[in-house]
Amino acid sequence: MSGGSAAGRYIGQSVQRTEDPRLLTGHGTFVDDVVVPGMFHAHFVRSDVARGRITRLDVEAARQFPGVYAVLTAAEVNGDIGTMQPTMFTEAGFGPNVPSAPLHPLADTDVRFVGDPIALIIAENRYVAEDAAELVEVDIDLLTPVVDYELAADETGDIVHEELGSNIAMRLELPRDPAIDEAIAGAAHVVTETFHQHRHTCVPMETRGIVARWEPFANELHVWMATQAPHEVRLVCSRVLGIPENHIRVTARDVGGGFGQKMFMPREEIVVALAAHRLGIAVKWIEDRRENLVAANHARVDRAVATVAVDADGGILAAWLDHLEDAGSFPVGATGGAGAMVGMAFPGPYRVPKYGFSTTAVWTNTMGRGAYRGPWMFETVAREQMWDHVARTIGMDPLEFRRHNVIEESAFPYTNAVGMMVDNVTPGRTLELAAEMIGYDAVRAAQAVPRTDGKLLGIGMALTVEPTATGIGALGVEVATVRIEPTGQVHVLLGTGAHGQGIETTMAQVVAEHLGVDFTDVVVMQGDTDVAPFGGGTGGSRTAVTAGAAARGAAELARDKVLAVAAHLMEAAPEDLEINAGVVAVKGTPTRSISMLDVATAAYHKHEQLPEGMEPGLEATFRYKAPGRTWANACHACTVEVDTTTGKVEILRYIVSEDCGVMINPMVVEGQVSGGVVQGIGAVLYEHLVYDPDGNPLSTTFLDYLLPTAAEVPIIEFGHVETPSNTPGGHKGVGEGGAIVSPPTVFNAVADALAQIGVKITKQPLGPNEIVAAIAAAELAGADA
Amino acid sequence: MGEHVVTVTVNGRTRRALVEARKTLADFLREDCTLTGTHLACEHGVCGACTVLVNGAAVRSCLMFAVQAEGAEVTTVEGLSPADGTLSPIQEAFRAAHGLQCGFCTPGFIVSVTALLRDNPHPTEHEIREGLSGNLCRCTGYQGIIKAVQLAAEAQR
Numbered sequence: 001m002s003g004g005s006a007a008g009r010y011i012g013q014s015v016q017r018t019e020d021p022r023l024l025t026g027h028g029t030f031v032d033d034v035v036v037p038g039m040f041h042a043h044f045v046r047s048d049v050a051r052g053r054i055t056r057l058d059v060e061a062a063r064q065f066p067g068v069y070a071v072l073t074a075a076e077v078n079g080d081i082g083t084m085q086p087t088m089f090t091e092a093g094f095g096p097n098v099p100s101a102p103l104h105p106l107a108d109t110d111v112r113f114v115g116d117p118i119a120l121i122i123a124e125n126r127y128v129a130e131d132a133a134e135l136v137e138v139d140i141d142l143l144t145p146v147v148d149y150e151l152a153a154d155e156t157g158d159i160v161h162e163e164l165g166s167n168i169a170m171r172l173e174l175p176r177d178p179a180i181d182e183a184i185a186g187a188a189h190v191v192t193e194t195f196h197q198h199r200h201t202c203v204p205m206e207t208r209g210i211v212a213r214w215e216p217f218a219n220e221l222h223v224w225m226a227t228q229a230p231h232e233v234r235l236v237c238s239r240v241l242g243i244p245e246n247h248i249r250v251t252a253r254d255v256g257g258g259f260g261q262k263m264f265m266p267r268e269e270i271v272v273a274l275a276a277h278r279l280g281i282a283v284k285w286i287e288d289r290r291e292n293l294v295a296a297n298h299a300r301v302d303r304a305v306a307t308v309a310v311d312a313d314g315g316i317l318a319a320w321l322d323h324l325e326d327a328g329s330f331p332v333g334a335t336g337g338a339g340a341m342v343g344m345a346f347p348g349p350y351r352v353p354k355y356g357f358s359t360t361a362v363w364t365n366t367m368g369r370g371a372y373r374g375p376w377m378f379e380t381v382a383r384e385q386m387w388d389h390v391a392r393t394i395g396m397d398p399l400e401f402r403r404h405n406v407i408e409e410s411a412f413p414y415t416n417a418v419g420m421m422v423d424n425v426t427p428g429r430t431l432e433l434a435a436e437m438i439g440y441d442a443v444r445a446a447q448a449v450p451r452t453d454g455k456l457l458g459i460g461m462a463l464t465v466e467p468t469a470t471g472i473g474a475l476g477v478e479v480a481t482v483r484i485e486p487t488g489q490v491h492v493l494l495g496t497g498a499h500g501q502g503i504e505t506t507m508a509q510v511v512a513e514h515l516g517v518d519f520t521d522v523v524v525m526q527g528d529t530d531v532a533p534f535g536g537g538t539g540g541s542r543t544a545v546t547a548g549a550a551a552r553g554a555a556e557l558a559r560d561k562v563l564a565v566a567a568h569l570m571e572a573a574p575e576d577l578e579i580n581a582g583v584v585a586v587k588g589t590p591t592r593s594i595s596m597l598d599v600a601t602a603a604y605h606k607h608e609q610l611p612e613g614m615e616p617g618l619e620a621t622f623r624y625k626a627p628g629r630t631w632a633n634a635c636h637a638c639t640v641e642v643d644t645t646t647g648k649v650e651i652l653r654y655i656v657s658e659d660c661g662v663m664i665n666p667m668v669v670e671g672q673v674s675g676g677v678v679q680g681i682g683a684v685l686y687e688h689l690v691y692d693p694d695g696n697p698l699s700t701t702f703l704d705y706l707l708p709t710a711a712e713v714p715i716i717e718f719g720h721v722e723t724p725s726n727t728p729g730g731h732k733g734v735g736e737g738g739a740i741v742s743p744p745t746v747f748n749a750v751a752d753a754l755a756q757i758g759v760k761i762t763k764q765p766l767g768p769n770e771i772v773a774a775i776a777a778a779e780l781a782g783a784d785a
Numbered sequence: 786m787g788e789h790v791v792t793v794t795v796n797g798r799t800r801r802a803l804v805e806a807r808k809t810l811a812d813f814l815r816e817d818c819t820l821t822g823t824h825l826a827c828e829h830g831v832c833g834a835c836t837v838l839v840n841g842a843a844v845r846s847c848l849m850f851a852v853q854a855e856g857a858e859v860t861t862v863e864g865l866s867p868a869d870g871t872l873s874p875i876q877e878a879f880r881a882a883h884g885l886q887c888g889f890c891t892p893g894f895i896v897s898v899t900a901l902l903r904d905n906p907h908p909t910e911h912e913i914r915e916g917l918s919g920n921l922c923r924c925t926g927y928q929g930i931i932k933a934v935q936l937a938a939e940a941q942r
Contacts, residue, residue, distance in 0.1 A: 014883075016880050016881065017880065017883070019888065020879070020880040020885060020888075021872060021876075021880075022888075023885055023887075023888025023891050024866075024872060024876040024879055024880060024885065024888075024891060024895060025822070025862065025863065025865075025866040025872070025876065026820070026821070026822015026823070026861065026862035026863045026892045026895075027822065027863070028822075028888050028889075030821075030824070030889060032815075032821070032824075032825070033815075033821035035819075127805065127807070127808070203923060204887070204889075204923055205824075205826045205832065205834060205887070205889040205890045205921065205922065205923050205924075206824070206826065206887065206889040207826070254887070254888060254889075255887065256824075256826075256887045256888070256889025256890075257886075257887040257889060257923050257924055259923075288828060289826065289827040289828060289829065289832075499887055500886035500887030500888070500924045501886070502886070667883045668883070670883075670928070671883050671886055671924070671925055671926075671928070671929060672886075674925060674926035674927075674928045674929075675886065675923065675924045675925055675926045676926075677926055678926035678927065679923070679926075701827070701829050701831070702827050702829065702831035702832060702921070703829070703831060707921050707923065708927075709914075709917070709918040709919075709920075709921060709927075710913070710914045710917040710918055710920075710922075710927040710930065710931060711914045711915055711917075711918040713926060713927050713928075715928065715931075716926065716928055738926075
């Protein structure tokens with residue numbers, strides 16, 4: 001499994017993870033494992049209606065309950081605070097055209113979704129806090145909630161945020177190029193279809209949580225939190241609470257998954273930090289699973305109406321996309337998610353000569369939308385599902401349709417019709433590799449064989465280019481400090497926020513490779529703002545590109561200094577020396593050598609041995625700014641068997657062909673992609689966050705919200721393509737890709753199966769009920785024909 | 786709420802605490818025994834992260850009260866590692882096969898796999914999948930986990 005031409009002693013090797021021993025033995029430190037002496041436990045009282053005015057809130061009985069320390073309401077916490085918005089929306093790059101929902105710590109005059117936090121109980125333990133919560137009396141005058149996002153946009157009647165005056169959170173419509181309509185008018189085929197994506201979300205195995213301690217006489221706030229971005233948490237606490245940033249410490253040791261849900265500092269965690277500060281205490285809040293399914297960010301509620309014009313040979317002439325998304329009540333992060341990106345990226349790796357789009361985000365009285373592994377990924381869903389539909393409509397095989405329209409490699413860098421530039425990608429290669437690995441032609445041949453068992457074989461593919469590692473703002477820069485300590489051992493300090501990606505391992509591989517030391521002599525430290533320099537955390541598929549380049553740059557600077565010191569000590573020229581396994585030797589004369597310990601001793605203790613004018617010590621810091629975008633690409637293919645009687649879908653084979661550039665650790669890459677693929681399988685076949693018409697969430701436990709288990713997933717087969725990026729090390733981001741391409745892959749396979757009996761599907765999820773209903777509806781329509 | 790003295794042998798050591806009748810075994814282990822390796826990810830018996838062995842049987846500690854474990858022998862993930870700081874063969878297999886990423890579900894899997902391979906030393910792939918269908922993982926897609934169990938079964942031959 002080693003990598004391509006850039007494979008070295010460590011880069012490209014599937015090194016076993018440093019993190020594993022403590023995690024395998026139950027000795028990790030997740031936020032609920034943190035115990036601060038004297039800490040209290042918090043529990044939120046939440047709205048159980050989707051919309052209404054609070055007419056009475058009586059917490060006195062709760063306050064008097066034995067074991068309760070305090071009960072906080074809006075009156076105690078909402079006033080005199082700074083903005084709760086994430087830094088990236090108050091600072092560089094994601095600016096003022098993105099309106100914010102009027103967010104307060106606790107609900108004040110009204111509630112706007114089921115789960116809206118109204119009060120915070122602080123008690124000696126969680127059991128007592130939940131007892132006391134039952135004593136809180138809340139009267140709410142019901143108002144009609146806006147639950148259906150497709151109706152919210154119609155602007156009739158109820159307004160979710162009355163202060164804003166409209167349910168339209170954001171609308172962007174490009175001027176419609178007349179050439180689009182000319183192309184449509186003259187095209188051999190014009191196909192219009194509507195696709196929906198349903199509500200589902202991140203569901204990390206570790207729910208959210210925080211321990212916050214305010215020490216008034218030390219003038220320090222210490223926060224332990226399940227977060228993907230410790231420095232972001234420090235900044236938000238500083239802004240909201242008005243505490244100087246250098247009096248705040250944020251620690252995230254082990255974090256049990258995030259997928260975007262822990263990228264920003266959500267509302268409840270802010271409230272708990274506020275409570276600690278206001279009361280001068282330590283307090284812990286651990287979200288339970290019901291809260292996580294109801295009141296942690298939701299995602300993926302989208303609709304696309306796509307029109308595509310093609311010529312007689314199936315060549316795409318023009319397209320138009322109208323996109324609508326549900327922002328919920330209080331989005332976590334950007335209002336309206338990544339709508340503009342959906343519009344910009346819809347053409348994907350295909351030639352769409354004339355194209356335009358509109359994108360609209362609406363408020364509803366549901367849980368707010370937030371980041372989930374590829375927040376813009378609906379562009380891949382809509383496009384790849386539409387392409388299959390267009391191909392079937394015009395009588396062309398979907399693979400042939402893709403081959404005919406995919407942008408050939410020699411045409412990159414390629415700028416699409418709305419100005420999005422893609423570079424350094426290999427979509428055609430991954431398309432062909434995936435098709436070959438799945439045995440596409442053999443599957444088509446098998447489909448032609450009649451069956452009597454009531455089952456249908458289907459094959460689906462999806463292809464995309466993925467924007468990884470943004471270059472904007474704090475996410476566009478990452479830092480690494482490489483410090484060789486007096487004993488010659490190496491510390492690497494990173495501004496990342498690992499939550500499963502193996503950063504302690506992969507970044508140690510990078511530093512060991514470029515510094516010339518043994519992997520086992522490198523310790524990566526991250527997740528503690530008192531230790532790590534300011535960084536952007538982990539998310540947005542940025543680590544390999546941005547942190548990897550920072551780690552490499554710092555390692556190279558440290559290496560240069562080691563060589564300069566060693567050269568002076570050995571009376572040699574630095575260019576005649578090399579470092580291997582922590583030993584500095586003359587190239588070709590291994591007996592002439594000194595150890596890293598010798599170098600460090602000179603640097604820290606016997607500094608009279610250093611070259612004249614050289615600063616003592618052995619440490620280097622490097623900040624790397626990523627280019628605007630680093631593109632990756634992938635093609636997935638899968639075969640399914642659909643049982644037309646039960647509606648059950650079984651995945652037979654699943655192929656991933658991806659190009660994430662030079663892989664630092666192939667085992668980690670395949671792990672990241674595999675997790676994303678299974679999230680996609682869950683998305684299409686099993687997971688659904690349902691609201692009833694009154695805005696009551698119905699999927700509040702794992703009995704209702706079904707995550708795939710080991711019994712539902714196939715073996716995932718990989719075909720890697722490895723073309724280096726233009727960034728140091730040649731890496732491309734890979735954290736999100738698996739979850740982006742998998743849903744349309746699975747959907748397309750089921751649609752392909754059902755198309756054989758004349759059944760068309762455009763909605764998700766595709767549980768047994770939905771499939772049986774679709775078949776029955778088609779039979780009914782056919783009977784009426 | 787009435788409190789009771791419970792005496793439980795945990796990882797071979799006698800533990801005694803005063804607990805409310807409604808306190809779960811999971812909370813007793815995590816708080817009173819300060820064994821935080823057992824994790825809570827759903828508290829309604831679906832995800833398996835809280836799996837421990839009670840008198841040898843793999844059970845969901847979130848669905849038991851501590852008082853129900855009176856007099857029982859409980860083994861948590863902490864009790865499955867050798868005392869010398871090395872990893873057990875099952876743990877080594879998980880490491881070799883990349884059967885974990887964030888690690889939050891991992892203790893539950895380690896305990897469940899321990900019981901599975903003890904009761905069925907040579908499971909088929911199907912038996913592994915069925916046997917682990919009571920443990921949820923969100924990071925790995927189960928690929929490394931299934932391989933780890935196969936590796937561990939091989940090593941036990």
